[in-house]
Amino acid sequence: MQNINITLNGKVTAVAPEITILEAARQQGIDLPTLCHHPDQRVKANCRICVVEVEGVKNLVPSCSTRVTAGMNITTNSPRVRETVRTILELIFADHPQECLTCIRNGNCELRQIAAKFGVRDIQGEKRKHSFSQDFSTPSLVRNPDKCIKCGRCAEACHYIQNVGILYSHNRSTEISISPEYGKQLADVACVLCGQCALVCPVGAIHERDDTDRVWEALADPQKHVVVQVAPAVRVSLAEEFGFPSGEIATGKLVSALRSLGFDRVFDTDFSADLTIIEEGHELLDRIANGGVLPMITSCSPGWIKYMEHYYPELIPHLSTCKSPQQMFGALAKTYYAQTSGLEAKDIIVVSVMPCTAKKFEAERPEMDASGSQDVDIVLTTRELGRMLQHEGIDFRMLPEAEFDSPLGISTGAAAIFGATGGVMEAALRTVYEVVTGKTLTDLNFTTVRGMTGVKEASVDLAGMEVKAGIAHGLANAKKILEMIKAGQSDYTFIEIMCCPGGCIGGGGQPYGTTNEIRARRIEALYQVDENMPLRKSHENPAVQELYQDFLLEPLGELSHRLLHTQYCSRS
Numbered sequence: 104m105q106n107i108n109i110t111l112n113g114k115v116t117a118v119a120p121e122i123t124i125l126e127a128a129r130q131q132g133i134d135l136p137t138l139c140h141h142p143d144q145r146v147k148a149n150c151r152i153c154v155v156e157v158e159g160v161k162n163l164v165p166s167c168s169t170r171v172t173a174g175m176n177i178t179t180n181s182p183r184v185r186e187t188v189r190t191i192l193e194l195i196f197a198d199h200p201q202e203c204l205t206c207i208r209n210g211n212c213e214l215r216q217i218a219a220k221f222g223v224r225d226i227q228g229e230k231r232k233h234s235f236s237q238d239f240s241t242p243s244l245v246r247n248p249d250k251c252i253k254c255g256r257c258a259e260a261c262h263y264i265q266n267v268g269i270l271y272s273h274n275r276s277t278e279i280s281i282s283p284e285y286g287k288q289l290a291d292v293a294c295v296l297c298g299q300c301a302l303v304c305p306v307g308a309i310h311e312r313d314d315t316d317r318v319w320e321a322l323a324d325p326q327k328h329v330v331v332q333v334a335p336a337v338r339v340s341l342a343e344e345f346g347f348p349s350g351e352i353a354t355g356k357l358v359s360a361l362r363s364l365g366f367d368r369v370f371d372t373d374f375s376a377d378l379t380i381i382e383e384g385h386e387l388l389d390r391i392a393n394g395g396v397l398p399m400i401t402s403c404s405p406g407w408i409k410y411m412e413h414y415y416p417e418l419i420p421h422l423s424t425c426k427s428p429q430q431m432f433g434a435l436a437k438t439y440y441a442q443t444s445g446l447e448a449k450d451i452i453v454v455s456v457m458p459c460t461a462k463k464f465e466a467e468r469p470e471m472d473a474s475g476s477q478d479v480d481i482v483l484t485t486r487e488l489g490r491m492l493q494h495e496g497i498d499f500r501m502l503p504e505a506e507f508d509s510p511l512g513i514s515t516g517a518a519a520i521f522g523a524t525g526g527v528m529e530a531a532l533r534t535v536y537e538v539v540t541g542k543t544l545t546d547l548n549f550t551t552v553r554g555m556t557g558v559k560e561a562s563v564d565l566a567g568m569e570v571k572a573g574i575a576h577g578l579a580n581a582k583k584i585l586e587m588i589k590a591g592q593s594d595y596t597f598i599e600i601m602c603c604p605g606g607c608i609g610g611g612g613q614p615y616g617t618t619n620e621i622r623a624r625r626i627e628a629l630y631q632v633d634e635n636m637p638l639r640k641s642h643e644n645p646a647v648q649e650l651y652q653d654f655l656l657e658p659l660g661e662l663s664h665r666l667l668h669t670q671y672c673s674r675s
C-alpha cells in the first residue's frame with residue numbers, strides 16, 4: 104500500500120497507512136511514554152499514558168491504539184498532553200507504595216523512568232492506605248500486588264503467549280486487581296513458573312525470587328568450594344544489562360566477571376548440554392529400536408515439564424527421561440568432579456546462572472538429589488547476576504576475555520545452540536546422524552529447524568530411516584503439537600519443545616525489555632558462537648568422552664540412569 108502523509112508536531116511526514124500513531128512517532132524518533140503497550144502483545148489501551156492530540160478530535164486519543172489516517176495532524180508535546188500524562192502519573196503514584204529506593208526495579212522501572220521524564224515531583228491527593236500481602240509461595244517468583252499498576256501485560260503473556268491463563272483481571276474501576284483466581288497464591292494454581300509475566304511487567308509487581316544474598320553468603324564461606332555453571336543463553340544477553348546492544352556475545356567477559364565475584368571454578372552448562380545430547384540421542388535410538396513410546400519429546404525446559412505435568416499428564420510417557428543440562432551438571436559436580444578434585448560433595452556449592460525462573464523450581468524438585476543432597480544449590484537468573492556485578496562495581500566493558508575451567512567447562516557448538524528454539528533438535532540430529540549412519544555429516548546446519556516460526560518441522564534420512572522432527576516454542580505453540588498427538592494425528596518421531604518464546608534466549612529471567620526482535624538477535628548470536636567453535640558435534644566433546652571412559656562407562660548405563668535421568672509426576 105502507498106504511504107500517506109501525516110503531520111507530526113508540525114512536520115509533514117510519509118508513513119505506512121496501517122500503523123498506529125505510536126509507531127509513526129517512534130519511527131520519527133519521538134519516544135512517547137507507554138505502560139500497557141508491549142510490541143509483542145495485542146493492544147490493550149487501558150493506561151492512557153500514551154495520549155496525544157489529534158486536530159479536529161475533542162478528546163486526547165491513545166496513540167497505541169489509534170491508527171494514522173491521511174492528513175492527520177498530531178501533536179505529542181502540547182501543554183495539554185503533558186498535563187494529562189502528569190495527572191495520570193500522579194494518580195498512579197497516589198495508589199502506589201513509595202518504595203523506590205528499596206524496590207527490586209530501582210534502576211529499571213518503566214513507571215519511574217516515565218515519571219522522571221515528565222518531572223513528577225509531588226504526589227497529589229490522598230495516598231493509598233491499604234496493602235495486599237505479597238506472594239512468596241514459589242521458589243521462582245514473587246508477586247507484590249501493591250505495586251501493580253494494572254497494565255494487563257502479565258495476563259496477556261500468560262493467556263496468549265503461554266496459553267496457561269492463570270492471571271485474571273478482577274473487579275472494576277479503582278478496585279481492579281490482577282491475580283490468580285479467588286486471590287490464590289501462585290503455588291496453589293497451575294502456574295508453570297515460566298516468568299514470562301515478570302519479563303513484561305513494567306514495575307516491581309511480579310519478579311524473580313532474589314537469591315543473590317544466598318550466593319554472597321556462599322562466596323564468603325571459606326569452608327565451601329563454590330562452583331558456577333552458566334547456561335548457553337546467558338552469554339548472548341548479559342551484556343544488555345550493561346548497555347551493550349542485544350546479541351552481543353560476551354562469553355569471555357562473563358567468565359572474567361564470575362571469577363571477579365570469587366567463584367572457585369567457572370564452568371559451563373554447555374558441557375552438560377553436550378552430555379544431554381549423548382544421553383537423549385541414545386534414548387531416542389533405543390525407543391525406535393525397541394518399540395518405546397514415540398514421539399519422544401525433549402525434557403530440558405522445566406516450565407515445559409511443569410506444563411505437561413499439570414495439563415497433559417497422560418502424555419508424560421512421551422517425555423525423554425533425561426534431566427536438563429542444569430541438573431545433569433549439578434549431579435556430576437557433586438560426584439564426578441568431587442571425586443576427581445579430592446573434594447567432598449558436602450563442601451561443594453553449585454550455583455547456576457540461568458535465563459529462566461522455572462529453573463529455580465526445578466533445582467528444588469525433591470527428586471533432583473542424585474548426589475545425595477540437592478544437586479544444584481542456588482539458581483540465579485541473568486538479571487540477578489547483572490545486579491550482583493553492578494553491586495560489586497565491576498566495569499563489564501573493561502573486563503578481559505577469559506576461558507571456562509576444565510573439565511566441566513569444555514563444550515562444542517552444538518551445546519551453544521541449546522539456547523535457541525530448534526537448537527536442541529539440531530544438536531541431536533548432528534549426533535544421531537553420525538551414530539546411526541557411521542558417516543561424517545558434511546553440512547552441520549539444519550536450517551529448517553531454525554527461526555522464530557512457532558511450529559517448525561524437519562525430516563532427516565538416517566540410512567533409510569526417516570526421522571520426522573517437530574519443534575515448538577512458547578506453550579501456546581506447544582499445545583498445538585500436543586493436541587495433534589492426542590488426536591493421533593502426529594507422525595513425528597522426535598519433538599523439541601521449549602517453554603519460552605524463542606527458546607531459553609527468551610526466558611523469564613532474561614534482561615527486561617526483551618522483545619521478539621531482540622530474541623531473534625540473541626539467536627543469531629548463538630549460531631555465531633556455534634560457527635566459531637572448533638568442535639560442533641556433542642559426541643566430539645573430549646571432556647564428555649573422558650567422562651564416559653572414566654566414570655559413566657556408557658550412555659544409558661546404570662550410573663547414567665542414576666545421575667542423569669529422572670521421572671515426572673502428574674499435577675493435574
Ligand code: SF4
Pocket residue numbers: 199200201202203204206207208209210212213214215250306307308
Ligand atoms: S515499582 Fe517502580 S515506582 Fe514502584 S516502588 Fe518500584 S521502582 Fe518505585
Ligand code: SF4
Pocket residue numbers: 244257260261265267268269270293294295296297298299300301
Ligand atoms: S509464570 Fe508463566 S504460567 Fe505463571 S503466571 Fe506467569 S506467565 Fe503465567
Ligand code: SF4
Pocket residue numbers: 250251252253254255256257258281300303304305306308309
Ligand atoms: S503485575 Fe505487572 S504486568 Fe501485571 S498488571 Fe500488574 S503491573 Fe502490569
Ligand code: FES
Pocket residue numbers: 136137138139140147148149150151152153154165166167168
Ligand atoms: S500505552 Fe497506550 S493506552 Fe497504555
